[in-house]
Amino acid sequence: MPGKLKAKIVAGRHLPVMDRASDLTDAFVEVKFGNTTFKTDVYPKSLNPQWNSEWFKFEVDDEDLQDEPLQITVLDHDTYSANDAIGKVYIDIDPLLCSEAATVISGWLPIYDTIHGIRGEINVLVKVDLFNDLNRFRQSSCGVKFFCTTSIPRCYRAIMVHGFVEELVVNEDPEYQWIDRIRTPRASNEARQRLIFLMSGELQRKIGLKVLEMGGNAVVGYLQCFDLEGESGLVVRAIGTACTLEKISSTLPATATHPSNSSPSKDMKDSPQAAPSTLGCRSTHSSPVHSASSRLSQGFSVSVPTLLFAGMGSGGSAGKEGGPLKALLRQQTQSALEQREYPFFTLAAFPPGFLLHVGGVVSARSVKLLDRIHNPALGNTRSYKLLDWNSFTADEPETRDAWWEEIRQEIKSHAKALGCHAVVGYSESTSICEEVCILSASGTAAILSSRFMQDGPLDTEHRFEEVVSPGCGFCHIPYDELNIPFPAQLTYCYCCRRYKVPDVLFTTIDLPTEANVTGKGCLIQARLCRTKKKAQGEGNATVISNLLPFLEYELHTQLMNKLKLRGMNALFGLRIQISVGETMLLGLASATGVYLTALPSPGGIQIAGKTPSDITYEQHISNMQKKINDTIAKNKELYEINPPEVVEEIIGSPIPEPRQRSRLFRSQSESSDEVSELDLSHGKKDAFVLEIDDTDAVEDIHALLTDSPTPAGFYSCNTEIMPGIQNWTSAIQMFTSVRVFRLNANLTNQGLNKIFSDLCENLLKSLYFKLRSMVPCCLCHLNFTVAIPEDELIQVAVTAVAMSFDKEQLLENGKQSGEKTLIKAITENDEQLQFNLELNAETSAPNPLSSPKGLSEVGSHLSARASSVDYSSFADRCSSWIEQLKLKAHTIRRGSVKTTSSMEKASPLPEGRSRSLRSNRSYSGSSVAVVKMTPLSFIPGAKIIKYLGIINMFFIRETTSLREEGGVSGFLHTFIAEVFAMVRAHVAALGGNAVVSYSMKECVFMENPNKNQAQCLINVSGDAVMFVRESELESTSVQTQSATTHTSNGAEGT
Amino acid sequence: MSVELDVFVGNTTIMDKEVYQLWLNGYTVNDAVKVRIEGGVMEECEASAEVLLSDTMDQYRTFQMCERLLHHPAKLANQLLFQIPPDRQAMLIERYYAFDDSFVREVLGKKLSKGTKKDLDDVSTKTGITLKSCRRQFDNFKRVFKVVEELKGPLVENIRQHFLLPDQLARDYAAIVFFANNRFETGKKKLHYLTFQDFAFCAGQLINNWTLGAVDNIMEDMDVDLDKEFLQELKDLKILITDKDLLDQHKSLVCTALRGKTNVFNEMEANFKNLSRGLVNIAAKLINAKDVRDFFIDLVEKFIEPFSLCLLYMGVIKSCILRMYHD
Secondary structure: OOEEEEEEEEEEEOOOOOEOOOOEOOEEEEEEEOOEEEEOOOEOOOOOOEOOOOEEEEEEOHHHHHHOOEEEEEEEOOOOOOOEEEEEEEEOOHHHHOOOOOOOEEEEEEEEEOOOEEEEEEEEEEEEEEOOOOOOOOOOOOOOEEOOOOOOOOOEEEEEEEEEEEEEEEEOOHHHOHHHHOOOHHHHHHHHHHHHHHHHHHHHHHHHHHHHHHOOOEEEEEEEEEEEOHHHOEEEEEEEEEEEEEEOOOOOOOOOOOOHHHOOHHHHHHOOOOOOOOHHHHHHHOOOOOOOOHHHHHHOOEEOOOOEOOOOOOOOOOOOOOOOOOOHHHHHHHHHHHOOOOOEOOOOOOOOOOEEEEEEEEEEEEEEEOOOOOOOOHHHHHOOOOOOOHHHHOOOOOOHHHHHHHHHHHHHHHHHHOOOOEEEEEEEEEEEEOOEEEEEEEEEEEEEOHHHOOOOOOOHHHHHHHHOOOOOHHHOOOOOHHHOOOOOOOEEOOOOOOOEEOOOEEOOOOOOOOOOEEEEEEEEEEEEEEEOOOOOHHHHHHHHHHHHHHHHHHHHHHHHHHHHHOOOOEEEEEEEEEEEOOOEEEEEEEEEEEEEOOOOOOOOEEEEEOOOOOHHHHHHHHHHHHHHHHHHHHHHHHOOOOOOOOOHHHOOOOOOOOOOOEEEOOOOOOOOOHHHHOOOOOOOOOOEEEEEOOHHHHHHHHHHHHOOOOOOOEEEOOOOOOOOOOOEEEEEEEEEEEEEEEOOOOOOHHHHHHHHHHHHHHHHHHHHHHOHHHOOEEEEEEEEEEEOOOOOEEEEEEEEEEEEEOHHHHHHHHHHHHHHHHHOOOOOOHHHOOOOOOHHHHHHOOOOOOOOHHHHHHHHHHHHHHOOOOOHHHHHHHHOEEOOOOOOOOOOOHHHHHHHHHHHHHOOOOOOHHHHHHHHHHHOOOOOOOOEEOOOOOOOOEEEEEEEEEEEEEEEEEEOOOOOOOHHHHHHHHHHHHHHHHHHHHHHHOOOOEEEEEEEEEEEEEEEHHHOEEEEEEEEEEEEEEEEEHHHHHHOOOOOHHHHHHHHHHHHOO | OEEEEEEEEEOEOOOOHHHHHHHHOOOOHHHHHHHHHHHOHHHHHOOOHHHHHHHHHHHHHHHHHHHHHHOOHHHHHHOOOOEOOHHHHHHHHHHHHOOOHHHHHHHOOOOOOHHHHHOHHHHHHHHOOOHHHHHHHHHHHHHHHHHHHOOOEOHHHHHHHHHOOOHHHHHHHHHHHHHHHHOOOOOOHHHOOOOHHHHHHHHHHHHHHHEHHHHOOOOOOEOOOEOHHHHHHHHHHHHHHHOHHHHHHHHHHHHHHHOOOOOOHHHHHHOHHHHHHHHHHHHHHOOOHHHHHOHHHHHHHHHHHHHHHHHHHHHHHHHHHHHHOOO
């Protein structure tokens, strides 16, 4: 009995009137944990009851502590009839299980009802006494810290990065159980909410166990998702990066050179993670879904052919001077990583020196048919029962696990093809429509330093010091120049002039803080809509998988064009979302474009007409050309892209370039037309040629030009930080905006594209207008999600944070960074750039999971068309697409270095401070503590001094009086506001004053206006933290919480 | 093709003061958009009419959601649904409870009943204030009235505490409540020239001097009702006009007090008896509720009018004589 959970119900306020006669309520509270329930006394006739209950004590296993939420139900006592429920509060007690997180949960929490929303608040106190348990075979993983943040949390230091952890649990969806037909919507919603709470808890515990096995103590970049598969069940899955973190204490200097030998390398060998037999430990969560159709689903495990990007020059494979130097360092790392099943990292930003080279984006998709539950009566007896599906797994070999395994294998092989041993910025997602499910995974192939690997050689640090590169190292290609996996035009690095870099770089990670960047970045989006025929089952899956490669290819083309149009050469934070509906597919790619100083300047875009005979047509073309040139020039000015002039003579043209011009292909355009014979390059070596050979192309170019620029004073990006802006003020405003658009039937692809594109553009315009009072400001971490809730509806949801900055200093900084860029042209150690000699052998090995024949045909056909490079040796890999990129590695985050040092100041604060802070708040009367929310991992102008635990909440809201609640907009507006309120309240109860790395991972909205009904599910997550303003830290070490509250209050005003 | 759903929710609730005022003024969304376009916000921010419409709808929805909180301003501070900085909260409350002088003149002293509310469309037509805004203002009066009606202690203070209003606004509400409670007639044509602030000043005087709260500081009763005992005693003032000696004494005292302090002193002195009678008659009748209601009209009819008639007469005569008097 390793734990005692104690809860005390203090009071309620703002309760709803439950008795019409007296206009009052006779409220009491039920406190439930596991199967134990306690009740308070009835507090008669009050809307503000004071229960002041005793401490209710639950003696429980720590396993249960991790899985179960504390469930508090507020009821209205009724003498003659059944008691009416007012609402519920679920409290995740996980933060209390970790000594470094929160110690008590105390505060006003909203009482939530799935039909009525928030109905008053309840004041509770929750504590946990944990007994030490040294049982080696324990099932719990108390004490493992979880972070949503995709970088090393601000007040910790990474000692070791162990690697990828994943887990999934499956259950039936209560909404689809037979009992749902006879129970109320409220009961059904609550069953669902509770189930997902349980499943999340279980998932977290299991992931924690894996982390402990690996010798870690934390999960960073924890990403948990739900798949609502309808009748076939409900999947909760999570991925993350296991790490060993150490809290930065005041006494230790905040350097990153911590001895890495604290953990014996022997552990590594024993770790089951290293052994290939991981299947054993993952068998616990096989799918409950019971299906005879394993054949069927196997038939449709269609991996989507991946595109090789043809946009970047067809020549450049000639450089021979990269000799076969041996990189000891790299091999060591590689061998370390190769022992791992998946060398994946969900991190998007890295400790200094971790990321060495970046190869490019790797992604894989696969279309699956969801199995049906053949025995619906099952739900009857098994409702809520978890963990016990093993009995059904025997005859169900095809599980969700296997699906993901397939995809991950594919990703792994793509990374290898790029000469990389690891994948960073890794994420997984699904899109489900009826019985078809698209699984997607993407990440950035990279080469990492062994520095944070468990078995890294002890002398790595020295080695590392030698190879530090000044902000361009990550851009240097990791792959073999002689055997480039895709056509790329290589040049010598424009910073160090020693190593090869590609002409364009795409990545899914954040821009490394120390990257040399010219000018500012901006959000770049590619949007695409494709109609498809309605179909069922296998036919549908085939149609979708046939469409996917085209969709991806066009998205990529759009991205590339828009990137060129802005005069930039690299994309960060690339996220491509494909959403599937009954009659269409939606693709949305978002990324932040920047100009990396190390990469060559992008050429312009050239338009080539197909039939040069007609004079008016020529005229038209030249007009468009002029427009494009003007736009590029304007953009360069807008984003302050004026790279330092490069003196070509220093090295000379580094690479023999048989064809000095790149061509841009559209998937439909007949690239066989040999327009390429025309020399349109204007003497500029890498101009893009855009062929106008059909009306589509003309439309596309128009679309290209209609992307409206951000209004003056605004910048936007979808990454954590915006290059060129550092001096943030403390004014931040997080927001969520949702739009649903109804389409007319019978739209063409072009029409759909236009509508979809306008929808996104208009949404952005609205955001700029709303936030105009914050100018100058940057919308950071703009995260778009698209969905097709039903036929003819498109839903776009955006969550982002607007941050104001100081304009004056901006200019100054711009100058400084420009200077810095120049200074940084330092050479790198020869050792760093290595070519993996084994690459060939490995990559040409047949991929056992390669896609079915038909599809690989599509893939190879496509790539053959797309490029003149010989692809035959890569045909096997066609089922993944690869983008290339280059990133500098070692010195990753200027910000984090800075944080570290100021953390020294933060730490010496007296221990008792947080406590006094809390008491001040609880007793300070009426006013509500301000809680900041941000999707970023930091708060400008403030130091995070404590992480209080992960926030992971799932809510359902339903209404049968849609009109009365203000229609769909009114309903959703209220619901989102309620979700924010509940997140803030729980953070405040943990003793925090902010949520960082906040994200809304799910927003499923369904309506039936005819029946006056609507339902919405929202899943949010983030890290609860306590921060103090930097100014306070500096001013005095004797702070009072009231001061903190005061400043943050003031800062919140916008 | 249409936008079916469009919401924006900020962690800190974003509220535009200008749009808030338009909402308070009862503009429809479309009218508000027109006003905003005319105001030039579009050029300023490179926005389109579409964007403006979306923003206006969103703000209106936010205000509607906040409205029930504004009915109990104290709740606004400790509710959790909207994170609103304190200065914004104060602004929201103050503007929500602000009213138009022209509107309040129409309902001042009327019973705050459903009947009066039904007549608001007439008031709306007459004043040019939208019906929606009229209703909000009327409901505010009624809400404040209901809350403080039964409360003990000083009226202004009660209002300030319960509705978190700034001092001046709280005093105005005190006047409105006081007038409504005592049903003073203010709508007669003869009273039209008086502004709300005139009445508010008078109300302040009455509250401070003629109510129970004013008499003893025990705060046992409220400021809303006139002190009945006091009104009863006013009857005794009749002696000031019936008794010749007292009348003279009264006159000499008043004249001593006012000499040199008013430029109509002579006229006042000359008509003292009539004036005094008018005042005493009003005072003596105040014990009847009906006469309390007519307090202001009586003051005008029985005192100010005769006196100003006299002044007018005197004034004209004086100027005529001065003109005719050729030296």
